[in-house]
Amino acid sequence: MHHPLTLLATLGTATVALGGCAPAGEVTDGRGQPVYEGVSTILLDEGLVSLTVAMRGTKDRGDVEAYGRCAAAQYALDEGYGFARQVRTIVKKDGQTWVGDAVYLLSTSLPEGLHTIDTEQAVTDCATLGIPTV
Template sequence: MMARAALISPLLLAACGAQVSGDQAMSFAPDYRGVETSLLDGDLVQFDVSMTGARNQADVDAYVECAAAQYALIRGYGFARHLRTNVYEEGGVWRADAVYTISPSLPRGLRKLDAEVVVAHCAENGIPTV
């Protein structure tokens, strides 16, 4: 189990461990506005998410990771590997489009997700998945 826990993305850990003042913590009220998925080719998937109330890009990245992890499980895979994410904010609405590969076995690369571990973390933190 220790090896699986080590695969949690650094972005999720950063989002959890971010130092915030009492006022910032109390005012964090994210509104997750949905996820759109597009299967690009075989195991290549694009995720488009939007939300308001994000404190910073790490909150949006965590939302995308939750979506990617759940999608991998839905498709019968146990892992996802991050390829790229574009995040932008306009008028208080944060949006991201990200591309991941999904796979049944542990992929190569630096930013890989163990889908079961990430989805459990998302549930514990109230971040919705697909």
């Protein structure tokens, strides 16, 4: 089993993604820090949630995916689920804003699959990395 931080760093290559990369000078807010613009959450079905995250000042789509995973982990934890599994994430760039559209399956026990998240550990890791979970 992989450590959640390792998964945060490596899942980007296995994630479905749309949109192009922005030129280098176009993706920072002038301070070199990402600006997290919020999360929208929709419960699709019992244990199935859709999250849309938005941010500026990111260096690549991996940051957007990490923000989505952190939001999904917190949502799952708040709803009493100990685990989440990424179903899909689509990332696109709209002007200076990057948008991530993700779907996660939530469960009380470790689900099968490669893209699983231990929600308590992930929320702790997100706090350490400075990624908001709400």
